[in-house]
Structures are given as structure tokens and as C-alpha cells.
Amino acid sequence: MKTTYQADEQGYYGEFGGAFIPEMLYPNVVELREKYLSIIQESSFREELQQLLSDYVGRPTPLYFAERLSQQYKTKVYLKREDLCHTGAHKINNTIGQILLAKRLGKTRIIAETGAGQHGVATATVCALMGLECIVYMGEIDIERQAPNVARMKMLGAEVRPAKSGSRTLKDATNEAIRDWINNPVDTYYIIGSVVGPHPYPDMVARFQSIISEEIKKQLFEKEGTENPDYVVACVGGGSNAAGAFYHFLADEKVTLIAVEAAGKGINSGESAATSALGKTGIIHGSKTLLMQSEDGQITEPYSISAGLDYPGVGPLHAHLFKSGRAAFVAVTDDEAMQSGLNLCKTEGIIPAIESAHALAVLEQQQFKEDNIVVINLSGRGDKDLNTYIGYFGY
Template identity: 70%
Template sequence: MSYHITRKLEEQGSAAEYKLSRSNFVPDENGYYGRFGGAYIPEMLHRNVEELRTRYLEIMHEPSFQGEYQQLLHDYVGRPTPLYFAERLSRQYGTQIFLKREDLCHTGAHKVNNTVGQILLALRLGKKRIIAETGAGQHGVATATVCALKGIECIVYMGEKDIERQAPNVARMKMLGAKVIPATSGSKTLKDATNEAIRDWINNPHDTHYIIGSVVGPHPYPDMVARFQSVISKEVRWQLKEKTGSELPGKVIACVGGGSNAAGAFYHFLDEKSVELIAVEAAGEGVHSGKSAATTQLGRDGVLHGSRSLVMQTEDGQVVEPHSISAGLDYPGIGPLHAHLFDSGRGRFLSATDEEALKAAFEVAKLEGIIPALESAHAFSALNQLELKKEETIVICLSGRGDKDLATYMRVMEQNDEI
């Protein structure tokens, strides 16, 4: 049995902080962005999701919650992260390129913005145990980090294939005290890790909180994660004002798997029609190669992991195994907000192959002295697909650092002396 959650969201808080309450880009009373979203969940999870849905906004607006959350973002995570003018990259492409340096967050990626918020929420809900899924490992590390910070049990599900290709992050999770459980079914990647985490939650509904790492899952997760990640675009607005005299860039570019870094980078620009929002998906070995994760180009309406969105699937509704060199983009769906941005035309969705992402990563490393995560490298590859103007301001969300991907980069360098 599934429950389709229905409840009118009660938007609280200041108009400045939550000015999107009357926007077309927040979920409606049923948790939908356009035709995408909702909550399709097993009966055993109904109590958990209902509790979260009825209390998340209330808790997030409590002065004590905001005080602790903002303090941790500043003193522990290291926010605000810099908005860096990439001078050599700008000269290369004949435009003004700024990098939002989420790679400089504690744990090395944007994921910790969300896990800090969710651990505080879980504690206020009286939960004693945390579970999470992870692909690239950055969300797993961020979850293990906040669980260590607060002294709470942590279990992370990770595809067996991803455990092999993201070994440094697995070691970090274990050192932080988390138990890493391999997902051995299907493609042994992010989709399968998510399946295992949901099974765990079903079996432990009363004392466990599931920290979902992206803007996916049943309502209210897509909205909640987007709100926690919205600090990215909130900072970009005032930082860009300081640097250029205008809060509004011409383009904001971010990579998209499920889409949490993109949701955060886009959030405070969603209703600014002059700002072009560009999402870059993973084309793998080619969009139509059979080894791709370009959901908006290959997917159609379906339900995956608790919400209706665009899903890569066969004619009879079986999920198609995705592929990307980047473990964090290796997902057969996309968050319902992003599906709505694509469907409505508000967002422009591009894709980059493994080869194009690698080329972009080495270019950024050599021009700016920054080694990006393979996920972020997909965003940089968009620069070769866009018509750029000299006077235009472009913000790229540099969502994570490339330490975890060094083994992949090393293999590429061994195979290609010209890089």
C-alpha cells in the first residue's frame, strides 16, 4: 500500500529568508512541483514521513534551531565559502567566470550543508540512529561527520562498485565511526544503495532518521534538502553584489545527478527570469550509448524512491541501469524540482560525456590550480557548449574537490601522456 501525502504547506519565517513561498518553484500542498513530486511510500514509513512532513518547517524556523545551525555552518562547515573570480579560466573563454567554492566546505563538498541541518532536525525528533545512502561517498562522509559530532549511530549504504572506486571516502567514513554496508544488487551503485537504505528504514521506523543526500525521495525531502542547500545561492547574491555591483549573474551552472548542489545554487534565482539556470547531466559514454545517466534526455514520468519524476526506464517500467565515470551522478532519475525546471523550460539541461568531464577537470586544474571532483567537472564542461559574452557574469558551482577521484585521474594520466 502507498500513501499519497496531502497537506497544505504552512510557510513560516521571514519573507526575506523564504521569499519563494508563493513561487512556482516550491512544492504545492501535495508536495508537487508541477506534475512531479509527492510521496509514494510503504505503509511502514507513513508514520515517519508524516512526522517529518508535519514538523520540518516548524523545527527549521525555531530560533534555537537556526541559532545552532547558523553557528555550525560558520564555525564548523566554514561558511561563507568564497566566490572566486577565475581569472585564467575567464580569459580562456572570454567571459567573467566566478566559482562558488563548495569544495572548501569541511568534508570537501556541499553535502555537509544538508547533513548538519538534518542531524539537528533528527535530534529534535528524538531519533537515536541515522542511515544514509551515498554514491561518490561525499554524502556518506558528511553524514558520518555530523553523527560523530553529535555522538549518534551511523550506518551508510554504498554500492559495492562505488566502494571500490571511492576507497578514500570509505576509509574516511569508517574512521569517523560509521558502518559502511555494501549494496550488492543491480548495478551496485547509488540506486541500489538507496534501495537498501529504504529497506533499513522500513525495518527500523521508530528510532531511525534517514538523511537523504539529494533533492529526491518522498515529500518533504526534496523541499527540505533544497532549503538547507539554498545557503549557496543566498551567499552568491551578496558576494556577487560586492564584487560586481549586481546580485544577478547571467548564468548559473551546476552538475545534476539527483541535484542537491544545483538546487542550492539555483534556489534564490528561481524567480529571477534574467538569470539562466544551466544543469549538466552525465552522458557517460554517450547519451544514446546505453551507458549514460542523462535523465532528462532519456527518462520519462515514473516513480522512483518515493516521488514522481523523470526516470530512465524500459517500456514496461523497469529502471535502466545508469552509467557515469562520476559516482555521484550515476543515478537513473532526477529530483522533482529539476524535472519541473526542465519540463517548464525554466532550466536548460545539457549533458557531458565521461571524456568531456575529464578534459574539463584537467583544464581547471592547470588553469586555476584547483582539482575538481568529477561531478563538478561536468559543470565546467558546459563552457564548451555555450555562447558566452565578454560582459556576461557566470557562476559555476564547484560542488566538491577532486581528492576522492585521484585514482581515476591517475589512470587517465597513465593512459594519456599528453594530458
């Protein structure tokens, strides 16, 4: 794979990445950086991870040919069914990997941040599986709009701590988790849920999620006689599902990568989370990346109807993919996403997470050829979003 799309030793993708952290966290991050690659390459680690992904998570997830959707849009549409993973989203791929890593590092207490709640549920799940203490930080607003996931976390034995500052969403939950880590550096491991944060997290999370594109290649070869689709489409907040779906295609420029951001009520409405269109280079949560910010560098509050996409930045890999032109970045409004989500329900009998519905909206925005193979990463199921769907459509 071309090194240009992989993190270098300092954790940079081009000009983005690195580790900008408080001195108190330096020992934790350095320990992780020095040990993670050797640990995850050990045969015993790989065997345990593979066994859990197969028997517990339910991998491989299907690559489903969406026949009626394909007829509707006059192209070949395949859905990578990450919504069928245990816990209902791709997040579990990463938390399983990181909990095994945390155990090998001797950590006994796990913290996490969550927006839509899917990463929180996935973290609480693996902590229950391994018998470790779990504390999940979640914005107060997200706690209200993602009540089913809050209940799941509590049933799994996790403590859910509300973030009451700032916009009371994902950014603030992440701030609280980092504060906790600073105060508990010895026994605590922070499971970050996306390809964000200080090096080595973006690289590590992308590696754990790369199982998605690894499976796509094998499954597509069985179905179409080629490993490579024409397009791979995924939604991007921080960007872990997109990093996983893109990973094994990064070096092959014949595969067009489409990253879909949340335009909210419109890119220029003041209520948006379209980082590539609105962001400038800055530092957030330990890495240098593209970030929505005011003239004087204050972080701009993002907005999306989807709790998992209202992050004011993107992971450094995605910032690099945007800046280098390797991936096309498009923005989808709340209305476009909700209509595309409902369309999938009615054409294929699949209720998608609202995050994933943003990716589906690309079918409306772009014209594909009849013989194109378009793989859309269906990153999560819509159970958690039923209240939002009900509120929007008036059911």
C-alpha cells in the same frame, strides 16, 4: 518567490513530486512532514545551524573570480567554492541541518545512502559530532572506486554496508537504506543526501542547500554591484548542489539556469545518465519524477565515470525545471568532463570533483559574451577522484 517553483503542500512541483511510500514508512514521513517546517524556523534551530555552518563547515565559502579561466573563455567566470567546505563538498550543508532536525525529533540512529561517498562522509561526520550511531549504505562498485571516502567514513565511526544487488551503485544503496528504515521505524532517522525521495525531503534538502545561492547573491553584489549573474551552472545527479545554487534565482527569469547531466559515453550509447534526454515520467524512491526506464517500466541502469552522477532519475524540482523550460539541461560526456577537470587544475590550481568537472565543461560547449557573469558551482574537490583521474590520464 513564485509558488510555481516551490513544493506545494503535497510536495509537488508541477506534476512531479509527492510521497509514494510503503505503509510501514507512513508514520515516519508524516511526522517529518508535519514538524520539519516549524522546527527549522525556530530561532534556536536557526542559531545552532548558523553557528555550525560558520565555525564547523567554514561558511561562507568564497565566490572566486577565475581570472585565467575567464581569459581563456572570454567571459567572466566565478566559481562558488563548495569544495572548500569541511569534508570537501556541499553535502555537509544538508547533513548538518538534518542531524539537528533528527535530534529534535528524538532519533538516536542515523542511516544514509551514498554514491560518490561525499554524502556518506558528511553524514558520518555530523554523527560523530553529535555522538549518534551511523550506518551508511553504499553500492559495492562505488565502495571499490571511492575507497578513500570509505576509509574516511570508517575512521569517523560509521558502519559502511555494501549494496550487492542490481547495479550495485547509488540506486541500490538507496533501496537498502529504505529497507532498513522500514525495519527500524521508531529510533531511526534517514538522512537523504539529495533533492530526491518522498516529500518533504526534496523541499527540505533544497532549503538546507539554498545557503549556496543566498551567499552568491551577497558576494556577487560586493564584487560586481549586482546580485544576479547572467548564468548559474551546476551539475545534476539527484541535484542537491544545483537546487542550492539555483534556489534564490528561481523566480528571476533573467538569470539563466544551466543543469549539467552526465552523458557518460554518449547520450545514445546505452551508457549514460542523461535523465532529461532519456527519461520518462515514473516513480523512484518515493517520488514521481523523470526516470530512465525501459518500455515496460523497468529502471535502466545509468552510467557515468562520476560516481555521484550515475543516478537513473533527477529530483522532482529539476524534473519540473526541465519540463517548464525554466532551466536549460545539457549533457556532458566522460571525456568532456575529464578534460575540463584537468583544464581547471592547470589554469587555476584547483582539482575539482569529477561531478563538478561536468559543470565546467559548459564553458567548452557554449559561447558566452565578454560581459556575461557566469557562476559555476564547484560542488566538490577532486581528492576522492584521484584514482579515476590517474586511470584516465595514465599518471
